[in-house]
Amino acid sequence: xxxxxxxxxxxxxxxxxxxxxxxxxxxxxxxxxxxxxxxxxxxxxxxxxxxxxxxxxxxxxxxxxxxxxxxxxxxxxxxxxxxxxxxxxxxxxxxxxxxxxxxxxxxxxxxxxxxxxxxxxxxxxxxxxxxxxxxxxxxxxxxxxxxxxxxxxxxxxxxxxxxxxxxxxxxxxxxxxxxxxxxxxxxxxxxxxxxxxxxxxxxxxxxxxxxxxxxxxxxxxxxxxxxxxxxxxxxxxxxxxxxxxxxxxxxxxxxxxxxxxxxxxxxxxxxxxxxxxxxxxxxxxxxxxxxxxxxxxxxxxxxxxxxxxxxxxxxxxxxxxxxxxxxxxxxxxxxxxxxxxxxxxxxxxxxxxxxxxxxxxxxxxxxxxxxxxxxxxxxxxxxxxxxxxxxxxxxxxxxxxxxxxxxxxxxxxxxxxxxxxxxxxxxxxxxxxxxxxxxxxxxxxxxxxxxxxxxxxxxxxxxxxxxxxxxxxxxxxxxxxxxxxxxxxxxxxxxxxxxxx
Numbered sequence: 001x002x003x004x005x006x007x008x009x010x011x012x013x014x015x016x017x018x019x020x021x022x023x024x025x026x027x028x029x030x031x032x033x034x035x036x037x038x039x040x041x042x043x044x045x046x047x048x049x050x051x052x053x054x055x056x057x058x059x060x061x062x063x064x065x066x067x068x069x070x071x072x073x074x075x076x077x078x079x080x081x082x083x084x085x086x087x088x089x090x091x092x093x094x095x096x097x098x099x100x101x102x103x104x105x106x107x108x109x110x111x112x113x114x115x116x117x118x119x120x121x122x123x124x125x126x127x128x129x130x131x132x133x134x135x136x137x138x139x140x141x142x143x144x145x146x147x148x149x150x151x152x153x154x155x156x157x158x159x160x161x162x163x164x165x166x167x168x169x170x171x172x173x174x175x176x177x178x179x180x181x182x183x184x185x186x187x188x189x190x191x192x193x194x195x196x197x198x199x200x201x202x203x204x205x206x207x208x209x210x211x212x213x214x215x216x217x218x219x220x221x222x223x224x225x226x227x228x229x230x231x232x233x234x235x236x237x238x239x240x241x242x243x244x245x246x247x248x249x250x251x252x253x254x255x256x257x258x259x260x261x262x263x264x265x266x267x268x269x270x271x272x273x274x275x276x277x278x279x280x281x282x283x284x285x286x287x288x289x290x291x292x293x294x295x296x297x298x299x300x301x302x303x304x305x306x307x308x309x310x311x312x313x314x315x316x317x318x319x320x321x322x323x324x325x326x327x328x329x330x331x332x333x334x335x336x337x338x339x340x341x342x343x344x345x346x347x348x349x350x351x352x353x354x355x356x357x358x359x360x361x362x363x364x365x366x367x368x369x370x371x372x373x374x375x376x377x378x379x380x381x382x383x384x385x386x387x388x389x390x391x392x393x394x395x396x397x398x399x400x401x402x403x404x405x406x407x408x409x410x411x412x413x414x415x416x417x418x419x420x421x422x423x424x425x426x427x428x429x430x431x432x433x434x435x436x437x438x439x440x441x442x443x444x445x446x447x448x449x450x451x452x453x454x455x456x457x458x459x460x461x462x463x464x465x466x467x468x469x470x471x472x473x474x475x476x477x478x479x480x481x482x483x484x485x486x487x488x489x490x491x492x493x494x495x496x497x498x499x500x501x
Contacts, residue, residue, distance in 0.1 A: 001025055008045045008113075012058030023049040028112055032082055035089060036145035037118050041068045041077060044114035047107075061104045062115045073117040074098060079105040082112040089116070118149070126199050127314075128222065133187040143173050146187045147195075156315040159194040159222045160184045170223055170273055174316045178263035181227065181271060194222045196314055221276035223254060224286050224313040226294075229269050230258065233323035236301065238268045243297040245402065245468050246274045248311070250342065252400040252435040252468040253285035253292075270321075274311055283353050286311040294321055300405030300466025340401045340410075340495040341471065346373045352397045358388055359395040359477060369415040369454045369491035378428070378475030378487030381421055389480045397490075398472040400435040405466035407497050412459045412471065414493035418449040419486070425478035426486035432461065433470040441469060448486065461495070471495065 001010045001017065003025040010025050017023055028044040041064045049055070062079060069077065077096055080089040092105040103115055133146065143158060160171040171184035187193065226246065230238040242258040256272025274292055275282035286292075290311040294303040302324040309319050343351035346363055352375070354361045364376040377395040403410055418428045430445040444459045461469070475488050 003027065003045050005043060007042055007063045009061045009063075010047065010058065011061065012055070014054060014057050017053070021050060021053050023047065023053055028114075031112060031114065032087070032089075034114075034116065035148055036141065037149045038080075038089070038116040039070050039073070039118070041115045041117050044112060046112050047110045049110050055108050055110070058107055059104055060107050060113055061102055062113070063100075063102050064115060066101060069117055077103050077115055077117050079103055080114050080116050081107070081109075082114075084111065089114070126197055128194055128196050130192060130194055132192050133189055136189045139189040140186045142186050143184065150197075153198060155195050155197050157194075157196045157222070157225065157313075158184060160187075161192065161194075172225055172271075172273070174225065174227075177227075177316070178261040178269070180259055180261040181269070196222075221278050221286075222313055223273035223275045223279075224292075224311045225271065225273055225316040226256075226292065226309065226319055227269065227271040227316050228319045228321065229267065230296075230303065231320060231322045236299065236323050238270075240268055242270075244270050244272050244303075245295050245297060246272050247293045247295065247402060248274070248285050248290050250340070250401060251284045252402065252470075253282060255436045255468075276313065284351070286313065288312060295402055295468075297467060340403070340497045341399055341493060344493040344495075345371050346375045346491065347371050352399050355394075355396045357395060358391065358393040358480060359475070361395045361397040361473070364489070367417055367489040369417075369489075371491075374489050374491035375473070376487065376489055377473060379477050379480060379485040380487050381419075381482065381485050383482075383485075391480060392476065392478045393480055395475045395477075396473065398433070398470050400468065400470045401495060402468045403461065403465045403495075404497060407462065407465045409496070410461040410465055411496045412444070412461050412494070413456065413496065415454045415456050415491045417454045417489040418447060418451050419488065420448055420450045422448065422478075422484050422486050424448070426484075427476050428486065428488045429472075429474040429476070430457070431472045431474070432464065433472050435468050435470045438470070441467075454489075454491070 001023060003009070005027045008025055010023065025045055025047050028046045031044045034040060042062065045062070047060070060079065064077070066074070075096070075098075078094045079092045081092055083090045092107070095104045097104070107113070147155070147158070156174070158173040162169050162171065173182045173184040232238065238258055240258055240260050244256045244258065245252050246254045246256070254272050254274040256270055258268050258270045260266055261269040272294075274286050276286045277283055288311060292309045292311055294305070295301065296303060303321040304324040305319050305321055309317065349363065359379050361375060361377045363373050365373055367376070368374045375397055377397060379393070379395070414430075416428070420426060427446055427448050429443075431443045432441045433439060434441055441464065445457055471493075473490055475486055477486050
C-alpha cells in the first residue's frame, strides 16, 4: 500500500486489506517537535488502520531524495516512530538501501512515522573524549540541545578551551549545576571540546565527529573542578568576587572565585579549576590522588576542608570550606622562619619548572656555589652552535609559592654568577609574577653582566605577603650565535619566611 504522496509504502507477508480491513497511509501536515539533533527528510507519514488489521510481520518503506539529506548524513538515516505514551521519537532498527534511496523498518502499530537524519558517533567506554562541533546551521547550539541524544547521567562534565583567553582558557558545563556556575553555555561550529562520559559505548548524534581541531588533540587532560561554599567565620563572611587559590605541594595550580549561585535560593558559592600536571606550563600540579589545599587572596586566609581533597577530573567535586584556625593552618605553610622554596640548592631534580626552548635551563655540576649542583640558564659560549642561530631564545625556571599573610619578614636571597659575550639585546632577569596569568608583579633584577665570581642578591618581599607569586628566573639571548651569547648560574636560592606567633 502506497502513501498519498507515493514516498512511503506499507507491505507485509500477512497484511490483508479489503473492504472490511482498512488502512490509510498519508502525509502528515503537522508533527511534534523533532529532537534538536535531527533533521526531517521528506515528509512524515501517519498510518491509521481499523482494529481488525494485524500489523505483525509488516514493514514500512520510506523513499527520499538525495538533495533532501544534509551532507554526510545519508548513512545515518533512520525511521522513527512517535511514542504517544512517552511523547518522544523512538528510533526503529532501519535497513538503508542507498542505491535506491530507500529506508525500511519493521513496524507493529499504527501512528506517526518519520525519516530522520543525524550524525552518529560512538563514544567507546567511560572517560574523556575530545570532539569538534560539526553543525554549521545554526552555527551555535546550547549544550542541552547539542547533547540531547545522550541519556541522563551519561556525562559528568564538558569543557571548552579558548587559548586566546590566557588567564582563564577553560570553560565548563556540569549538568544539573546551579545557575551562575556554568561558564560554557553553547557549542560552536568548528570549535573543540572535551566530554567525560560515565559508561559506554554511547551513541552521540550530530555532536561528536571524529575529526578534531589540532589544538584539542594537543591537549592532554582537562582540569579538576572543585565547587561548593565557604562557611562564614567569627570575623569573615564570604562575598562574591573573592579570589580563591588551589595548591598542590605548595604550587599554585589554579585560581577561582566566589560568585552568586542560584538553586532555588541565591547563595555565595565558589568554583576553582585545578590544572593537570601534563598541561603546559602546569607541571607539578594535578595528578590523580594529589592532595589539594585552598586559600583566599584578599582577605589572605587559609581554608580547610572536612576531609582531604584529592585531584580527580572525572566529575565536579563538592567541598564545603571553612576558614582555618591556627591549629588548622595550611599544612604547606611553614612555622617559625623557614625557606618557602623547595629544592633551592638544586641538589635534586624537580620542584622547578624548566620551560622547554632552544636554551632550556638545566641542572649542572660545572659551576656551583655550594654543594654539588646549581642551575644553568641561557647559552654557554662553548656550547653547540644551535639549530636556529639567528632566532631569539628564552631560558626560564620558576616555582610558585603562597606568601603567608602573617609573615613578619619575607626575604628572597640567591647567589648568581652571570656571564655574557654580548653588549646589548640580551639580559639576565629575576622577577615575581602572577601564577595565574604570568603577569608581572615586580621586576627585582635585570642586568647584562659578565662576572667571574658568585654574587649574592637579596630582596624584601614582605609587601606581597598574602599573595600567590611565581619566583621567575630568565636569561634572554637575542640570537644563538657562538660569539654573542649570555648565560647565568644560580644556586642556594631561598625565600625566608618569618611568621608572627
